Amino acid sequence: MAGAPHIEIRDLTMAYGDFVVQRDVSFTVRKGDIFVVMGGNGCGKTTLMRNMIGLLPPAGGAVLYGGEDFWSAGPEDRERLKRRLGVMFQGGALWSSLPLGQNVGLPLEEYTDLPPQRIGEIVSFKLALVGLAGFEELYPAELSGGMRKRAGLARAMALDPEILIIDEPSSGLDPIAARRLDELILELRDSLGATIVVVTHDLASIFAVASDSIYMDTETHTMIATGDPREALKSGHPTVRRFLSRGAA
Amino acid sequence: MTAAHSSAANRGAAGWKLDSRRVAEDELEIALAGRWSLDENLPSAASLDASLFENLRRLRFGAAELGAWDSGLPTFLAELIKRCAERGIEVDRSGLPLGVQRLLAMAFAVPERELARAEAPGGLLARVGTATLEFFRGAPEMLRFLGEVTLSLGRFVTGRAHYRRAELWLLVEQVGPRALVIVSVISFLVGLILAYLGADQLALFGAQIFIADLVGIGMVREIGALMTGIIIAGRTGAAFAAQLGTMQVNEEIDAFRTLGISQVDFLVLPRILALMLMVPLLTLYAGFVGMLAGLLVSVTIFDIGVFEYYNETLRALELRHFAVGVSKGLAYGAVVAFAGCLRGIQCGRSAEAVGEAATSAVVTGILLITIVASVMTILYYNLGI
Ligand SMILES: Nc1ncnc2c1ncn2[C@@H]1O[C@H](COP(=O)(O)OP(=O)(O)OP(=O)(O)O)[C@@H](O)[C@H]1O
Numbered sequence: 143m144a145g146a147p148h149i150e151i152r153d154l155t156m157a158y159g160d161f162v163v164q165r166d167v168s169f170t171v172r173k174g175d176i177f178v179v180m181g182g183n184g185c186g187k188t189t190l191m192r193n194m195i196g197l198l199p200p201a202g203g204a205v206l207y208g209g210e211d212f213w214s215a216g217p218e219d220r221e222r223l224k225r226r227l228g229v230m231f232q233g234g235a236l237w238s239s240l241p242l243g244q245n246v247g248l249p250l251e252e253y254t255d256l257p258p259q260r261i262g263e264i265v266s267f268k269l270a271l272v273g274l275a276g277f278e279e280l281y282p283a284e285l286s287g288g289m290r291k292r293a294g295l296a297r298a299m300a301l302d303p304e305i306l307i308i309d310e311p312s313s314g315l316d317p318i319a320a321r322r323l324d325e326l327i328l329e330l331r332d333s334l335g336a337t338i339v340v341v342t343h344d345l346a347s348i349f350a351v352a353s354d355s356i357y358m359d360t361e362t363h364t365m366i367a368t369g370d371p372r373e374a375l376k377s378g379h380p381t382v383r384r385f386l387s388r389g390a391a
Numbered sequence: 392m393t394a395a396h397s398s399a400a401n402r403g404a405a406g407w408k409l410d411s412r413r414v415a416e417d418e419l420e421i422a423l424a425g426r427w428s429l430d431e432n433l434p435s436a437a438s439l440d441a442s443l444f445e446n447l448r449r450l451r452f453g454a455a456e457l458g459a460w461d462s463g464l465p466t467f468l469a470e471l472i473k474r475c476a477e478r479g480i481e482v483d484r485s486g487l488p489l490g491v492q493r494l495l496a497m498a499f500a501v502p503e504r505e506l507a508r509a510e511a512p513g514g515l516l517a518r519v520g521t522a523t524l525e526f527f528r529g530a531p532e533m534l535r536f537l538g539e540v541t542l543s544l545g546r547f548v549t550g551r552a553h554y555r556r557a558e559l560w561l562l563v564e565q566v567g568p569r570a571l572v573i574v575s576v577i578s579f580l581v582g583l584i585l586a587y588l589g590a591d592q593l594a595l596f597g598a599q600i601f602i603a604d605l606v607g608i609g610m611v612r613e614i615g616a617l618m619t620g621i622i623i624a625g626r627t628g629a630a631f632a633a634q635l636g637t638m639q640v641n642e643e644i645d646a647f648r649t650l651g652i653s654q655v656d657f658l659v660l661p662r663i664l665a666l667m668l669m670v671p672l673l674t675l676y677a678g679f680v681g682m683l684a685g686l687l688v689s690v691t692i693f694d695i696g697v698f699e700y701y702n703e704t705l706r707a708l709e710l711r712h713f714a715v716g717v718s719k720g721l722a723y724g725a726v727v728a729f730a731g732c733l734r735g736i737q738c739g740r741s742a743e744a745v746g747e748a749a750t751s752a753v754v755t756g757i758l759l760i761t762i763v764a765s766v767m768t769i770l771y772y773n774l775g776i
């Protein structure tokens with residue numbers, strides 16, 4: 143089901159000042175892929191995400207959406223490209239001053255002309271999808287960590303983005319919720335045709351959803367593998383095999 | 392020469408013992424004995440004599456007489472091994488107890504990251520210098536933020552700003568009514584002080600009735616606004632910075648930016664509006680409380696009649712004094728909110744940074760109040776208001 147290239151990362155170098163996190167990272171995500179970004183703690187997965195969604199300019203290289211270069215585009219084009227993305231942050235990043243319903247509803251209010259009633263319905267549906275039906279009136283501070291995360295995903299899905307970028311969805315979730323989340327990710331791809339980039343350490347989830355992946359290495363500060371993680375487990379780079387077998391191989 | 396060339400022994404008061412001897416020209420054996428536990432005042436690797444390591448290629452350990460040990464031993468050894476690595480000395484750990492070997496292996500499994508840490512500023516002078524430089528280096532960013540806020544206010548005036556009315560009213564409540572107590576207390580005391588101060592001087596001319604003029608004009612025109620501004624800078628400016636700073640830490644601001652929703656409209660605008668609305672009102676209120684204090688002092692201490700005082704106040708105060716006070720309150724409110732939001736948005740990503748943002752919001756707020764106050768005072772003087 144491989145489609146046309148949807149996201150292309152070309153020779154990306156990510157850095158905070160002088161500290162280079164990763165260099166020469168290149169990969170292509172095709173339409174309808176579920177692309178998993180793997181790597182040890184601190185290897186730069188979140189940094190890669192920040193480079194991709196416009197929060198941190200890369201130190202080198204390019205990020206392309208549908209062939210359009212994100213960082214060399216003008217501010218207006220960049221806003222337009224951003225509109226195609228839905229982002230879930232590692233900690234949920236819910237707006238603490240708004241109840242859950244408004245957290246999910248705000249993007250809809252900003253970017254659609256839907257009447258409030260319709261927005262309310264969409265919000266309840268999105269919250270139900272992540273297992274939080276009826277939580278509209280609660281404030282983020284009244285939720286558990288795992289619930290905040292799921293609510294963050296509901297907000298990321300609010301506008302039915304064609305590209306969903308998700309940072310560690312399953313860490314902090316109980317096994318059942320994590321499993322449901324995998325199913326949800328597959329369903330979003332299959333029924334809504336979304337392209338999904340997931341940062342995750344959860345091996346079960348990696349094997350359940352990934353159609354393609356990249357492994358970024360902490361020591362060498364560069365990517366050392368791409369491809370289907372199932373293949374990588376059998377015959378990949380030794381470091382990746384160790385990662386995919388919890389250090390056993 | 393096969394036997395030991397030299398031998399040296401070290402021991403702690405009670406427990407630990409460390410012997411070193413050369414087993415070959417370029418090989419040293421360190422024999423560990425006794426109790427190596429943290430409560431034994433263990434040696435540090437740095438305290439070992441540097442001559443021990445001269446012309447050394449290999450280091451090995453003996454632990455035949457080693458007694459009980461805790462993490463103090465591997466801590467000492469880890470430092471020792473690091474020093475050896477710097478000098479290119481090969482370390483053979485096989486003579487150590489297995490537990491120690493395993494702990495050391497774990498500690499060295501992930502190489503140490505070399506960090507380029509910013510140099511900590513030195514003495515007071517250096518720190519003042521750095522802070523000053525930083526303030527001026529921050530000027531362009533401050534101007535850019537000012538531009539954004541101005542645009543946002545423009546959008547508000549033309550009804551195109553995206554913000555929550557409910558949030559605005561919530562903020563108004565937080566900054567206004569809840570500040571009443573502290574504003575009352577402080578303006579009452581300041582009014583009191585003014586009255587006493589004036590009474591002392593005016594008594595020289597037998598003109599104590601003019602206490603009413605002094606307190607009235609002083610409080611309404613200048614001091615009400617100034618006191619309120621400073622109270623609000625400490626109370627609300629710091630709170631704004633902490634709120635926005637925490638949002639920065641939680642990636643909430645990032646979430647606004649990726650969605651392309653203006654965080655200035657959404658977060659900064661309501662805060663600035665709330666203070667621009669409430670600080671002038673609080674200023675008026677502070678003026679009245681101050682005059683009340685003046686009245687109290689005059690009547691009870693200096694035997695001035697209530698009506699006399701009242702009439703004198705009415706005679707002295709003109710509308711322009713109120714206009715000056717209110718306009719200053721408006722300006723102070725705006726700059727305090729501006730400083731709070733600016734420092735909050737600039738906040739780093741840690742709890743510590745939130746604290747710094749709050750402190751810096753107060754400092755910036757008061758600094759801006761001082762600047763604005765001077766400019767306005769000179770301006771009004773020249774305009775004859
Ligand atoms: N704001 C920052 N300034 C400087 N260095 C940073 C900053 N944020 C992260 N880093 C460094 O960049 C590296 C990559 O961090 P990043 O958050 O991208 O890791 P990650 O792969 O997402 O890790 P995890 O799996 O723990 O989420 C780390 O070594 C971290 O110390």
Ligand SMILES: [Mg+2]
Nearest residue numbers: 187188232309
């Ligand atoms: Mg991360």
